[in-house]
Amino acid sequence: MPDCLTTQLPLRLVGGLTSGSIYALIALGYTLVYGVLQLINFAHSEVFMGGSLAGLLALEALTHHGAQTNAIFLFVALIPGMLAGGVVAIALERFAYRPLRRRGAARLSYLISAIGASLLLSNIVLLWRGRNFENFPATVAPVPILTLGNVQIYNRQIIIVVAMLIMTAGLDIFVRTSRAGKGIRAVAQDPETAGMMGVDINRVITVTFLLGGLLAGAAGVLYGMFFGVTRFDVGFIPGIKAFTAAVLGGIGNIRGALVGGLTLGVVENVGAGCCGNQWKDVIAFLVLVGVLMFRPTGLFGEGVGAKA
Amino acid sequence: MIRWPKVGLFTFAAAFVSLIVKIRGPKAGLTVALVLVAAALIPAAQRRFAPRVDRLYQKRWGFPASLGAFFFACALLPIWIDVVEEELAVQIGLFALLALGLNVVVGFAGLLDLGYVAFWAIGAYTMGIFSGAGPLQFAHLSMWQIFPIALAMALITGFLLGAPTLRLRGDYLAIVTLGFGEIVRIVAENLSKVTNGSQGIVNIPSASIPNSSSFWRGIVSAFVHFENAWIHSWNALTPGAGRGTLPVPSARSLEFGVNPIPYYLLLLAVIMIMVIVIRRLNNSRVGRAWSAIREDEVAAEAMGVPTLKYKLWAFSIGASTACISGVILAARIQSIEPGTFDLITSIVILSAVVLGGLGNISGALIGGTAVTFLPELLRSLPPRLQDARFGIFGAVLVLMMIYRPQGIAPSRRRAAELEGGAAETHGPIGAGLPEELAAGGAE
Numbered sequence: 001m002p003d004c005l006t007t008q009l010p011l012r013l014v015g016g017l018t019s020g021s022i023y024a025l026i027a028l029g030y031t032l033v034y035g036v037l038q039l040i041n042f043a044h045s046e047v048f049m050g051g052s053l054a055g056l057l058a059l060e061a062l063t064h065h066g067a068q069t070n071a072i073f074l075f076v077a078l079i080p081g082m083l084a085g086g087v088v089a090i091a092l093e094r095f096a097y098r099p100l101r102r103r104g105a106a107r108l109s110y111l112i113s114a115i116g117a118s119l120l121l122s123n124i125v126l127l128w129r130g131r132n133f134e135n136f137p138a139t140v141a142p143v144p145i146l147t148l149g150n151v152q153i154y155n156r157q158i159i160i161v162v163a164m165l166i167m168t169a170g171l172d173i174f175v176r177t178s179r180a181g182k183g184i185r186a187v188a189q190d191p192e193t194a195g196m197m198g199v200d201i202n203r204v205i206t207v208t209f210l211l212g213g214l215l216a217g218a219a220g221v222l223y224g225m226f227f228g229v230t231r232f233d234v235g236f237i238p239g240i241k242a243f244t245a246a247v248l249g250g251i252g253n254i255r256g257a258l259v260g261g262l263t264l265g266v267v268e269n270v271g272a273g274c275c276g277n278q279w280k281d282v283i284a285f286l287v288l289v290g291v292l293m294f295r296p297t298g299l300f301g302e303g304v305g306a307k308a
Numbered sequence: 309m310i311r312w313p314k315v316g317l318f319t320f321a322a323a324f325v326s327l328i329v330k331i332r333g334p335k336a337g338l339t340v341a342l343v344l345v346a347a348a349l350i351p352a353a354q355r356r357f358a359p360r361v362d363r364l365y366q367k368r369w370g371f372p373a374s375l376g377a378f379f380f381a382c383a384l385l386p387i388w389i390d391v392v393e394e395e396l397a398v399q400i401g402l403f404a405l406l407a408l409g410l411n412v413v414v415g416f417a418g419l420l421d422l423g424y425v426a427f428w429a430i431g432a433y434t435m436g437i438f439s440g441a442g443p444l445q446f447a448h449l450s451m452w453q454i455f456p457i458a459l460a461m462a463l464i465t466g467f468l469l470g471a472p473t474l475r476l477r478g479d480y481l482a483i484v485t486l487g488f489g490e491i492v493r494i495v496a497e498n499l500s501k502v503t504n505g506s507q508g509i510v511n512i513p514s515a516s517i518p519n520s521s522s523f524w525r526g527i528v529s530a531f532v533h534f535e536n537a538w539i540h541s542w543n544a545l546t547p548g549a550g551r552g553t554l555p556v557p558s559a560r561s562l563e564f565g566v567n568p569i570p571y572y573l574l575l576l577a578v579i580m581i582m583v584i585v586i587r588r589l590n591n592s593r594v595g596r597a598w599s600a601i602r603e604d605e606v607a608a609e610a611m612g613v614p615t616l617k618y619k620l621w622a623f624s625i626g627a628s629t630a631c632i633s634g635v636i637l638a639a640r641i642q643s644i645e646p647g648t649f650d651l652i653t654s655i656v657i658l659s660a661v662v663l664g665g666l667g668n669i670s671g672a673l674i675g676g677t678a679v680t681f682l683p684e685l686l687r688s689l690p691p692r693l694q695d696a697r698f699g700i701f702g703a704v705l706v707l708m709m710i711y712r713p714q715g716i717a718p719s720r721r722r723a724a725e726l727e728g729g730a731a732e733t734h735g736p737i738g739a740g741l742p743e744e745l746a747a748g749g750a751e
Binding site for chain 1: 309364410414418420471472473476478479480483484486487488490494495498499610626651652655657658662666681692695696697698699700701702704705706708710713
């Protein structure tokens with residue numbers, strides 16, 4: 001038995017669940033937009049980056065005024081982070097996708113436009129904030145609060161997993177029970193019929209992007225809290241991983257995104273334990289290729305509409 | 309109605325000429341302008357003077373004539389430019405070749421490949437490893453011997469990546485290719501025993517002309533003679549010799565080595581061959597299959613087009629083009645490192661294709677030139693703005709998709725399709741390079 005599957009395994013599992021939770025939060029955005037528009041929002045990683053940056057700016061503003069950072073500040077930073085994520089997502093929809101949608105453009109156009117928007121946003125931030133990693137003010141000091149066998153679980157990890165669970169549950173309830181959620185499900189099932197039944201499709205799409213943006217923004221702040229840094233291209237790798245997670249769970253499927261994110265986090269962390277950390281990203285990509293080859297609808301199927 | 313493609317091409321040509329004027333003075337600029345105008349006038353003159361019944365003749369000779377004129381003008385370019393611009397010319401050639409290949413994948417077959425740079429890397433690393441410069445010293449081959457190996461590598465990797473993923477929907481393909489591009493880069497960074505890790509491979513032998521090859525010697529000396537004759541007649545025709553005359557390039561030999569010009573000419577030759585190959589493919593059964601797949605894959609499949617086979621064709625042709633460019637890159641700069649082959653480069657090549665017009669061969673060449681020029685044009689800006697220059701490519705991609713999805717020099721068939729309107733989707737079968745190259749896109 002290799003080391004990574006025995007003594008290291010608990011540690012890797014905990015690490016995997018933590019990063020998996022962040023992937024899951026971002027993956028929800030991909031899944032929601034895909035469910036409604038059948039479109040992969042390639043610029044979603046920049047939404048994540050925007051949230052992370054807004055959280056950083058808010059914390060910097062607070063510490064600048066002499067406040068001592070503590071755990072409460074994390075929740076204070078989450079609000080601007082989520083709002084920024086939502087704003088970036090809505091702006092993306094408004095400027096990069098809606099003009100194409102109005103024209104009924106080819107599918108390829110959306111993808112190219114999304115790639116362009118992603119590059120543009122990250123470079124605007126590069127221009128504004130520079131190339132160096134910026135330190136995220138420490139909000140939650142790492143304190144081990146649980147010890148299971150040989151592995152210590154830190155409070156930060158618990159915060160991330162719990163926050164992810166709360167937000168996913170909230171989203172699930174929102175989509176299943178609220179009026180706007182009903183609109184989302186209707187457009188996901190059949191946009192034309194939904195339009196004829198009086199659903200305002202543009203509004204539904206905006207709400208969808210907003211929801212995805214709020215969650216990705218929160219993920220950005222949590223990422224900043226956990227890893228302690230952010231910069232213009234911070235969203236790239238988590239973005240691709242989250243996409244992988246969404247596909248793994250079945251794109252368009254909210255619960256699938258949750259399970260996919262956690263699974264991917266665990267698989268890549270355990271795999272990295274076996275092969276070395278530098279192969280972590282390769283493992284995630286191989287998971288993506290493997291899933292697409294053998295089960296393109298993901299573990300739970302593409303639950304558009306009904307299951308969303 | 310303003311004919312935007314013409315305006316775009318005209319602006320581009322004007323910028324090009326003014327650059328030459330700035331670098332080499334008004335005379336050189338005037339000559340380049342004359343060559344460009346001549347290239348532009350050939351098909352127009354043919355249209356004007358050829359009788360209607362002679363359309364077949366026009367169709368047969370319009371393309372070779374304008375292609376010949378264009379590459380003739382490009383081959384003359386080294387006469388005027390000096391070392392700095394020679395480097396730029398090689399760079400332009402490399403990117404134009406890449407754009408040409410990616411255009412087959414994205415423009416013709418409609419498959420979004422975001423990891424295209426991986427094939428460039430594979431070409432470059434094939435050169436690095438097989439030339440004996442890498443840590444594995446199992447072969448010491450020359451660039452010419454490595455070309456077929458690189459082509460084989462391209463076909464193998466293109467097939468390995470393509471066969472499982474080309475069945476997928478377009479957007480999945482985009483992200484899988486993106487992942488593939490990153491995998492290749494990470495492997496090059498970490499597989500130190502083969503690729504020398506993040507330090508890259510250095511001291512790659514440059515290309516050389518085999519001493520025994522009298523054929524090559526013949527070509528080279530013919531070119532030198534031609535260049536000298538051109539310069540002497542130019543100097544004789546323009547009075548006031550001594551001032552503003554062109555330097556005689558006898559000192560500038562056409563041996564490969566560290567001299568950029570032979571690489572430039574080699575790239576021109578490769579580009580010309582690829583233009584002919586790709587154009588003929590696009591006007592054949594393969595090209596019709598590609599447009600069928602691009603327009604509606606399900607319908608194409610239902611009509612009996614073996615879609616996977618033709619998508620693999622497109623993928624492999626794109627891969628081999630990039631690999632050739634990679635081999636020449638490695639031979640030219642003699643040292644390669646994984647950082648060169650990142651996602652941004654893939655997106656820059658994509659911008660070149662989009663800018664020039666998806667599915668348009670001459671557009672790809674124009675786009676490749678434009679994206680290589682951009683950093684040069686930004687040279688005078690503050691470093692921070694230069695650092696964020698890729699944002700311009702992002703903006704270009706979004707704006708082009710919103711306002712002009714068919715590119716500055718559109719292909720007729722593709723324009724109708726990307727606009728998404730009910731416009732006529734089928735141009736005449738012969739619609740290809742000649743008119744678009746010279747006259748800025750037929751309307």
